[in-house]
Amino acid sequence: MKFRGKMTDAGAVRQLTNLASTLAKMKAASVTLRLSKDLSIFSMCEEAGSGVICWCALEQGQLFTELTLEGATAEHNQICMHLSPALVASALTSSKNALGVANSVKLKLTNKKSPCLTFQIDLPSIGLNPRTCIHDVPITLIPRSEWPLHEHPEVPIPNISIRVSSVKKVRTVIDRLRKLSSKLNIRASSNGDLCLRTETDAGTFATFFQHMPVIQSEDTNDGNVQTVSLWIDAKKIAQLLASDQLNTEYLTLGLIDDRLLHVILTQNDMHLHYLIAAISL
Amino acid sequence: MPVQVSTVVDAEESQYQLVFRMDNVKSIYHLLKSINFQPRATFFATDSGLKVSVESAKCCQANAFxxxxxxxxxxxxxxxxxxxxxxxxxxxxxxxxxxxxxNSNSSPTALMLRYQGYGHPIKLLLEEEDVVTECSIRTLEVEELANFDFTSDDVINKIILKSEPLKEIFNAIEPSTDIVEFNLYSNEPIVKLRTVGYMGEVEIDISKDSDMIELFQCESDSTSKYKYCHFKKALKALAISQKVSIRTDDGGLLCMQFMIKNDCGHICFIEFHCLPVVDDD
Structure with missing residues (x-):
């Protein structure tokens, strides 16, 4: 197995850094990185052994300017590993110094006592000699038999999918509602209404957002407004939004009636997917 | 469907005992936050305004007007x-x-509060940039509050101070302090603050010609001791105030009045009463 990639675009480095810090903040049990000719896919399980709940795919062409990859076999041309996003994030923080951003960041699969993903960062310096900073992030290679466990699930088409551009406001509202109750009800309508609601012994609390762009909704023949709602653990979505280091431009909330909430955090062309299962009251 | 704050019909309001609106909720948020040392607060509505009382163990009481x-x-x-x-x-x-x-300078939140009467919840309507929040908070039975009747006949000493220097003095008090002794004398130094804690004793004197004193009336020398854990409940109100009036009566009851100017230039008052510690010897 062989992997070498060279990043020269400061934007791509920043994107990878932001993604790694976001995943690190989520405090996942483990993060899996799958590398193929086309994609680098980060995925995360809620706890060891459970299915993938969070993933983000980055296109190799946008990330790396040079790429060499030899996978496990010619047929399965992939490399799959566990790594710590916090170490990746801290390795990539050295890609900036007082003089500016790194000229290039090279990623390499190496075997130094144990398998490592080596980050070689070429930094600008005042002198003539360039400065190189090397971080070795220990990894665990995942045998091919376990690969299917780390593939992200097929998400069913949501009943309603709604786009939220006021990310900050939604984050604050969810954060306040979480302080009031551990459960949160999300309701979306095909006319672009979004309602975040909770109930406790102390009272009921509901925030209404109007005129949100509806990305997807099921056709109703009678022309009625279609409404989908579900209850979720408020902590999960609050933590997701609190971990967000991506400078998210907008959120997409895909609701599957009483079953699943599919949150997508979008920044430029990067989409971080997160699944939150509905709870019953 | 949410109701717009500005379009509620007057006729509907007559069924409510109390209705108020304000364009910027910040004006009362900080005021209420500064007396939030106990979860239970009692609101009294009169023709001149609202009085909000918070009491802790019948020993100290804060009233926001x-x-x-x-x-x-x-x-x-x-x-x-x-x-x-x-x-x-x-x-x-x-x-x-x-x-x-x-805590930010973004667009203000408008508030409308409605109360239908005994046994009914408080209905809040908050609006900011087309996003509306409806809250219905259950009301609790009003419990009898301690009556710290502070008639002017019993007042023996009165002092009005600027808040800014007083904040520095009070913030310097060691957190492990148990007792705060408050002495007022007719001769120099006119105010002596003595604290006793595990870490030792601290004495702070304020002389008559100090800039922070705006008014001083002392009929007879007085010494009274207060629990620091009670006394410090007033510090949040002090932090947002401009001036403080401190009065003591012949029984040692302490009354601090904080003058608070909000962003719109309105003046509010917070009154804080604290019972003295009775000396063992």
Whole structure:
């Protein structure tokens, strides 16, 4: 197995850094990185052994300017590993110094006592000699038999999918509602209404957002407004939004009636997917 | 469907004992936040405004007075009995800050509060940039509050100070302090603050010609001791105040009045009463 990639675009480095810090903040049990000719896919399980709940795919062409990859076999041309996003994030923080951003960041699969993903960062310096900073992030290679466990699930088409551009406001509202109750009800309508609601012994609390762009909704023949709602653990979505280091431009909330909430955090062309299962009251 | 704050019909309002609106919820948020040392707060509505009382173990009590000028609209239906209710102040504060702009300069949140009468919940409507929050907070039975009757006949000493220097003095008090001794003398130094804690004793003297003193009346020398854990409940109110009036009566009861100017230039008062510690010897 062989992997070498060279990043020269400061934007791509920043994107990878932001993604790694976001995943690190989520405090996942483990993060899996799958590398193929086309994609680098980060995925995360809620706890060891459970299915993938969070993933983000980055296109190799946008990330790396040079790429060499030899996978496990010619047929399965992939490399799959566990790594710590916090170490990746801290390795990539050295890609900036007082003089500016790194000229290039090279990623390499190496075997130094144990398998490592080596980050070689070429930094600008005042002198003539360039400065190189090397971080070795220990990894665990995942045998091919376990690969299917780390593939992200097929998400069913949501009943309603709604786009939220006021990310900050939604984050604050969810954060306040979480302080009031551990459960949160999300309701979306095909006319672009979004309602975040909770109930406790102390009272009921509901925030209404109007005129949100509806990305997807099921056709109703009678022309009625279609409404989908579900209850979720408020902590999960609050933590997701609190971990967000991506400078998210907008959120997409895909609701599957009483079953699943599919949150997508979008920044430029990067989409971080997160699944939150509905709870019953 | 949410109701717009500005379009509620007047006829509907007559069924409410108390209705008020304000354009910027910040004006009362900070005031209420500064007396939030116990979750249970009691609201008394009168023609001149609102009084909000918070009490801890019948030993200390804080009252915030919010004059009607602060509200853009204030309607109190004439009734035989006084309009009063208790509620969980933490819940109310979370609701008032649902859009998270109490501590930022973003667009103001408008508030409307309605109370139908005994046994009914408080209905809040908060609006900011087309996003509306509806809250219904259950009210609690009003419990009898301690009556710290502070008639001017019993007042023996009175001092008015600027808050800014006093904040520095009070913040310098060691957190492990047990007792705060408050001495007022007719001769120099006119104020002596003595604290006793595990870490030792601290004495702070304020002389008569200090700039921070605006008014000083001392009929007889007085010494009274207060529990620091009670005394420090007043510090949050001190932090947002401009001036403080400190009065003591012959029984050692302490009354601090904080003058607070909000962003719109309105003046509010917070009154803080604290019972003295009775000396063992």
């Amino acid at each position: 919010i004059q009607t000028e602060i509200f853009q609209e204030y309607t109190l239906q004439p009734t035989d009995e006084s309009v009063s209710f208790s509620l969980d102040l933490n819940v109310l504060l979370e609701c008032l800050d649902i859009f998270g702009d109490a």
